[in-house]
Amino acid sequence: xxxxxxxxxDNIDEICTNSLRSAGIHVxxxxxxxKEQLVADISQYDALxxxxxxxxxxxxxxxxxxxxxxxxxxxxxxxxxxxxxxSAAGVMVLNTPMGNTMSAAxxxxxxxxxxxxxxxxxxxxxxxGNWKLRSKLMGNELYEKTIGIIGLGRIGRExxxxxxxxxxxxxxxxxxxxxxxxxxxxxxxxxLEQIWPQADYLTIHVPLIPQTKNLLCDDVFAKCKPGFRVVxxxxxGVVDEDAxxxxxxxxxxxxxxxxxxxxxxxxxxxxxxxxxxxxxxHLGASTVEGQQRCAAEIAAEVVNxxxxxxxxxx
Ligand code: NAD
Ligand code: MLT
Numbered sequence: 001x002x003x004x005x006x007x008x009x010d011n012i013d014e015i016c017t018n019s020l021r022s023a024g025i026h027v028x029x030x031x032x033x034x035k036e037q038l039v040a041d042i043s044q045y046d047a048l049x050x051x052x053x054x055x056x057x058x059x060x061x062x063x064x065x066x067x068x069x070x071x072x073x074x075x076x077x078x079x080x081x082x083x084x085x086x087s088a089a090g091v092m093v094l095n096t097p098m099g100n101t102m103s104a105a106x107x108x109x110x111x112x113x114x115x116x117x118x119x120x121x122x123x124x125x126x127x128x129g130n131w132k133l134r135s136k137l138m139g140n141e142l143y144e145k146t147i148g149i150i151g152l153g154r155i156g157r158e159x160x161x162x163x164x165x166x167x168x169x170x171x172x173x174x175x176x177x178x179x180x181x182x183x184x185x186x187x188x189x190x191x192l193e194q195i196w197p198q199a200d201y202l203t204i205h206v207p208l209i210p211q212t213k214n215l216l217c218d219d220v221f222a223k224c225k226p227g228f229r230v231v232x233x234x235x236x237g238v239v240d241e242d243a244x245x246x247x248x249x250x251x252x253x254x255x256x257x258x259x260x261x262x263x264x265x266x267x268x269x270x271x272x273x274x275x276x277x278x279x280x281x282h283l284g285a286s287t288v289e290g291q292q293r294c295a296a297e298i299a300a301e302v303v304n305x306x307x308x309x310x311x312x313x314x
Contacts, residue, residue, distance in 0.1 A: 002069075005046050006020055006027045006046065007027075007042065007047070008028070008048075010053045011031055012049060012294070012295050014295070015292055015295040015296045016295035016298055017029060017299075023303045025303070035057070039063040040063075043064055046067055046069050047070040047071070047072060047302055048060075048071050049071075049072040050071065050073060050074070051075055056071055058084075061086055064089075070092045071091055071094075072094050073094065073298070074297075074298040076099075076100060078095050092305065095298075096297035098154060099294035099296075100285035101155055103284060103289065104285055105159050107259060107284040108159045111257035111259065112142070112229075115256065115276075116201075121133070121275065140254075142163070142166040142168050143166060146168065146171060146198050147171070148173075148196075148199030149170060149172035150192070150205065151204060151206035153205060155233075157187070160185055161186065171187065171194075171198060172188070196223040197225055198225065199224065200227070201229045201231065202230045204230075204232045205233075214239075215238050218247075221243055221247040226251075227252075227254045228254065229254050230255075231256070231258075242271075249274075254276065255277070257279070257280075258279050259283060259284050264281075265281070266279070
């Protein structure tokens, strides 16, 4: 595949630009383009490299034809790329599925702890001079609690082994990981119906696909153990945000921690402001190490593709 010119439209570590340039590829970095600007510019490039901010829609792919041959995603989820349109146009899509696994797993563990021990609420109160709020910030131990892990792929299993170190019982579900396989990393494989009433904590590690949209909804929350907590560092849209707000308001859900939202930036002010809600602005992959790995891996993928080598990502 001939790749002479690459456009980068999101903030991606400079390792990517440097590696591509070292391979003799011309790189333009244009962060913050409007959709119209991207559609106007894309036809000059052989490849487009993005993170999650740029939406690579069917319009962008159409506008890129015939020169655009590859879209590289420096990260895991490819839900910001119209895969159907790319495939119809013969545009290859590559990602770096392992580059930010540890970052996302560690962020999940931090979110589990933050919502168990009210760390953001305590921090906010103390900075506002409110010492007395401490009496209202009673938490729960993780020790001997059960965590249900939905999705036992790369990130789900790293979360499992880390939470086992806190003395948690780890149960989980993944249609592609049979119980004999999950037993090897200490997760008891169960059906979703078995998990809902047993889990004190639920953590989500699935892609956003039609089968997982609103997977956690009113019906599910009604089956969950009273006082459960829910953490989502996967994709917004997997948790029905209105249903989660109802579960928090009714007290059935003791706490929630979300890194990802159906719409980003999130629009659901009532959910964001809920006192038992912990939120981060899609920071799961935002570590120096994770971003450097993704940047290096996506550059290597583009160079490999230009040399006709087999890609590692999708
Ligand atoms: P992965 O592909 O390794 O694992 C996903 C797993 O989900 C697979 O094993 C798959 O079989 C399983 N799955 C699919 N449908 C399911 C269902 N209905 N029920 C249960 N399991 C199901 O992916 P990963 O690298 O572990 O990433 C997991 C998620 O985390 C993705 O959505 C990814 O985009 C997201 N992510 C977010 C951040 C962030 O910054 N917040 C960073 C990295 C990844
Ligand atoms: C991913 O899927 O890799 C994440 O959403 C991280 C990112 O923002 O790139």
